[in-house]
Amino acid sequence: MEWEDLARELAQPTETKIVLLVIDGLGGLPRHDKTELETAQTTHLDRLALHGCCGVTDPVFMGITPGSGPAHLGLFGYDPIKYQLGRGILEALGSDVEVRQGDLVARGNFATLKDGLIADRRAGRIPTAECERLCARINAAVVGRPGTEVTLFPGKEHRFVARFRAEGLGDALTDADPQKDGKPRMPAKAEAPGSEKAAGAVNAFLDEVVRILADEPTANAALLRGFSLQPSIPQMPDLYALKPAAIAGYPMYKGLAKLIGMTTYKVGGATSDLFDALEAHWTEHDFFYVHFKKTDAAGEDGDFEAKVAAIEEIDSFIPRLEALKPDVLVVTADHSTPALMHGHSFHPNPFLLVAPTALPDNTGVFTERECAGGLLGRFRSIFAMPLMLGHAGKLKKFGA
Amino acid sequence: MEWEDLARELAQPTETKIVLLVIDGLGGLPRHDKTELETAQTTHLDRLALHGCCGVTDPVFMGITPGSGPAHLGLFGYDPIKYQLGRGILEALGSDVEVRQGDLVARGNFATLKDGLIADRRAGRIPTAECERLCARINAAVVGRPGTEVTLFPGKEHRFVARFRAEGLGDALTDADPQKDGKPRMPAKAEAPGSEKAAGAVNAFLDEVVRILADEPTANAALLRGFSLQPSIPQMPDLYALKPAAIAGYPMYKGLAKLIGMTTYKVGGATSDLFDALEAHWTEHDFFYVHFKKTDAAGEDGDFEAKVAAIEEIDSFIPRLEALKPDVLVVTADHSTPALMHGHSFHPNPFLLVAPTALPDNTGVFTERECAGGLLGRFRSIFAMPLMLGHAGKLKKFGA
Numbered sequence: 001m002e003w004e005d006l007a008r009e010l011a012q013p014t015e016t017k018i019v020l021l022v023i024d025g026l027g028g029l030p031r032h033d034k035t036e037l038e039t040a041q042t043t044h045l046d047r048l049a050l051h052g053c054c055g056v057t058d059p060v061f062m063g064i065t066p067g068s069g070p071a072h073l074g075l076f077g078y079d080p081i082k083y084q085l086g087r088g089i090l091e092a093l094g095s096d097v098e099v100r101q102g103d104l105v106a107r108g109n110f111a112t113l114k115d116g117l118i119a120d121r122r123a124g125r126i127p128t129a130e131c132e133r134l135c136a137r138i139n140a141a142v143v144g145r146p147g148t149e150v151t152l153f154p155g156k157e158h159r160f161v162a163r164f165r166a167e168g169l170g171d172a173l174t175d176a177d178p179q180k181d182g183k184p185r186m187p188a189k190a191e192a193p194g195s196e197k198a199a200g201a202v203n204a205f206l207d208e209v210v211r212i213l214a215d216e217p218t219a220n221a222a223l224l225r226g227f228s229l230q231p232s233i234p235q236m237p238d239l240y241a242l243k244p245a246a247i248a249g250y251p252m253y254k255g256l257a258k259l260i261g262m263t264t265y266k267v268g269g270a271t272s273d274l275f276d277a278l279e280a281h282w283t284e285h286d287f288f289y290v291h292f293k294k295t296d297a298a299g300e301d302g303d304f305e306a307k308v309a310a311i312e313e314i315d316s317f318i319p320r321l322e323a324l325k326p327d328v329l330v331v332t333a334d335h336s337t338p339a340l341m342h343g344h345s346f347h348p349n350p351f352l353l354v355a356p357t358a359l360p361d362n363t364g365v366f367t368e369r370e371c372a373g374g375l376l377g378r379f380r381s382i383f384a385m386p387l388m389l390g391h392a393g394k395l396k397k398f399g400a
Numbered sequence: 401m402e403w404e405d406l407a408r409e410l411a412q413p414t415e416t417k418i419v420l421l422v423i424d425g426l427g428g429l430p431r432h433d434k435t436e437l438e439t440a441q442t443t444h445l446d447r448l449a450l451h452g453c454c455g456v457t458d459p460v461f462m463g464i465t466p467g468s469g470p471a472h473l474g475l476f477g478y479d480p481i482k483y484q485l486g487r488g489i490l491e492a493l494g495s496d497v498e499v500r501q502g503d504l505v506a507r508g509n510f511a512t513l514k515d516g517l518i519a520d521r522r523a524g525r526i527p528t529a530e531c532e533r534l535c536a537r538i539n540a541a542v543v544g545r546p547g548t549e550v551t552l553f554p555g556k557e558h559r560f561v562a563r564f565r566a567e568g569l570g571d572a573l574t575d576a577d578p579q580k581d582g583k584p585r586m587p588a589k590a591e592a593p594g595s596e597k598a599a600g601a602v603n604a605f606l607d608e609v610v611r612i613l614a615d616e617p618t619a620n621a622a623l624l625r626g627f628s629l630q631p632s633i634p635q636m637p638d639l640y641a642l643k644p645a646a647i648a649g650y651p652m653y654k655g656l657a658k659l660i661g662m663t664t665y666k667v668g669g670a671t672s673d674l675f676d677a678l679e680a681h682w683t684e685h686d687f688f689y690v691h692f693k694k695t696d697a698a699g700e701d702g703d704f705e706a707k708v709a710a711i712e713e714i715d716s717f718i719p720r721l722e723a724l725k726p727d728v729l730v731v732t733a734d735h736s737t738p739a740l741m742h743g744h745s746f747h748p749n750p751f752l753l754v755a756p757t758a759l760p761d762n763t764g765v766f767t768e769r770e771c772a773g774g775l776l777g778r779f780r781s782i783f784a785m786p787l788m789l790g791h792a793g794k795l796k797k798f799g800a
Contacts, residue, residue: 002481003461005481006460006464006481010464357429357738357741357745357747359429359430359435359747359768359769360430361769361772362769373773375769375772376462376778377456377772377777377778378778379462379778383461383462383463385463386461386462386463386464387462387463387746388463389463390462390463390464390465390746391463391746395463395464395465395746396465397465397466397467397743397744398460398464398465398466398467398470398480399466399467399469399470399480399484399485400467400468400469400485400486400487400490400626
């Protein structure tokens with residue numbers, strides 16, 4: 001990707017500060033002719049739109065619905081097609097599991113093994129407390145291959161994360177999961193040279209689990225899928241000469257931020273906690289990613305009113321952002337989550353930028369349709385980062 | 401680059417004529433709510449906007465501030481990231497120095513050396529006639545390394561271009577210039593294998609200059625920077641089947657045009673000289689690049705009024721362009737130079753195209769903000785060339 005090389009060449013540290021407020025899943029679709037954002041009363045966002053310039057962004061490109069990983073990577077200037085994060089690593093980071101370079105992680109399920117067949121891939125959806133007990137039991141008893149350390153981290157119900165720590169593990173492995181009930185256990189297979197050791201460690205571990213849990217009535221086996229190593233990905237401080245901070249409450253977003261070199265902070269669950277943290281760490285950084293989750297959650301639930309309410313809630317905090325006087329302020333989303341679709345969508349994100357060097361446009365209302373007519377036009381999310389850095393004076397001139 | 405390959409395949413010569421008027425540094429930022437272009441009275445450009453279609457272009461991509469080299473290369477359809485030109489070669493070409501494949505060129509300064517330190521990097525800005533005398537003196541006396549021919553070409557005041565002609569010179573060299581007064585002379589260092597011979601030749605030459613100029617009172621040393629070889633770059637006539645001409649007064653722009661195969665002409669310093677030259681050579685070419693510099697110079701000076709006046713001046717010459725009845729007329733800029741920023745910026749360029757095949761839009765005023773709402777939308781400058789060639793009928797159909 002050209003931008004990455006250019007960034008290394010042109011980025012320069014300055015005193016200016018950038019705030020990127022991500023209203024997760026912001027874009028929507030109309031009910032009674034108005035989207036969630038068009039329905040919400042957004043006095044403060046509308047004022048920003050009036051003073052700044054607007055546009056819309058495609059996280060990957062038109063028609064592509066992104067997961068949270070690629071959608072955020074794009075916003076931070078990483079080509080989401082070049083840097084694909086395995087589900088295992090996202091799950092691990094999202095579960096606050098410490099992952100070091102070389103660690104192999106996977107998503108796990110407890111399952112019921114009966115007469116040599118997987119009778120239930122979810123072990124009857126055992127309670128979370130049971131999952132915690134089982135993980136602890138295995139962690140205490142497991143021996144593993146020499147030089148390999150295996151640790152389980154319990155998740156909700158039958159789910160957990162497995163971490164294999166050893167030298168020379170590869171992640172080109174097939175899932176150790178038959179995917180359907182009524183089939184025998186399936187070992188992981190190495191799909192490329194360099195992953196044989198990992199396959200051996202994984203399969204030895206899964207056999208050991210069956211021995212350790214032999215006396216359990218329901219959850220007496222484990223399945224693993226989505227094997228992934230900590231990816232090798234450029235760090236924001238190196239790439240952009242920034243001191244970036246993530247102000248996010250949810251583990252997945254903190255994990256992703258940490259993966260690309262942002263400093264993360266412990267942030268409570270209330271929306272005000274985000275802004276308390278932002279103010280507390282204002283002097284320490286020059287780039288702040290602030291993540292607001294409620295809009296996406298409401299969209300996933302298909303709850304139009306809750307999404308409108310969430311938009312109005314984040315709008316009410318905009319004056320606290322403005323009071324900090326960032327040199328560049330961007331408000332946008334990672335991807336759209338229309339309540340009507342009960343999930344992520346491929347629709348572009350509203351985008352607004354306020355800076356002294358921004359040429360104001362006629363956008364006086366912050367909505368999907370007004371932004372689409374804004375001066376910034378329609379662009380890929382990956383260009384949000386050069387745009388912010390450019391307006392902040394953090395990019396030297398290219399060429400003579 | 402995809403476009404380059406397509407161009408070779410599709411370009412066909414026709415009788416039609418294209419004029420590309422580049423108003424250097426045209427785009428700006430508002431003072432009292434209006435940019436320089438919005439402030440200027442531009443009757444003629446507004447008429448063109450009304451009859452044609454408009455858009456805005458990014459020279460590299462969003463957020464990237466280009467130098468004049470990359471900004472112009474993009475306009476001529478060359479990927480500015482693929483083709484990066486050294487400052488030395490631009491200066492050499494701009495000074496009408498003949499550069500052959502393999503020649504190493506650099507920008508030079510005469511300097512004052514006192515007690516082993518560079519007391520003045522500009523040798524008191526000696527008169528141009530002095531610079532000519534010194535260059536002639538060195539050219540007559542210099543011996544150089546065996547097989548290496550060194551020639552100096554005087555520029556304005558203390559400035560010159562140095563050309564090293566030998567086999568096997570590389571251009572991965574650090575500047576032979578301490579950059580600040582009060583420091584000792586600094587030799588060029590090879591930054592990559594293959595440039596050691598060049599470093600040796602350069603440093604031997606600079607030592608020789610000190611010996612030759614030992615009796616000079618002020619200019620008794622030389623500094624060299626921006627070492628570059630003639631880059632290997634496709635020629636416009638081959639790429640586009642054009643007979644292109646550059647109508648430009650400033651050496652840098654003529655040099656760049658020559659580098660990509662345009663014919664250049666001697667053009668005086670007055671704006672009317674541009675149009676005299678255009679008319680004089682109208683029958684000889686089918687593509688004319690006309691370069692107007694004053695807008696950029698005023699922007700660099702931070703002189704809002706002077707930039708407004710320059711825009712109004714070029715506007716008054718538009719009827720002379722129209723009288724020639726070009727088949728395709730484009731008016732745009734290489735990059736923006738807002739007076740408020742005293743320099744190049746990353747803001748997109750207003751772009752207007754008039755041709756019988758252009759679908760007119762509602763843009764009745766030629767400004768940054770009106771163009772942003774034009775039918776052509778926002779696009780990278782590199783697509784200006786296919787757009788012009790397409791409207792001129794100079795591109796065959798792609799595929800069956």
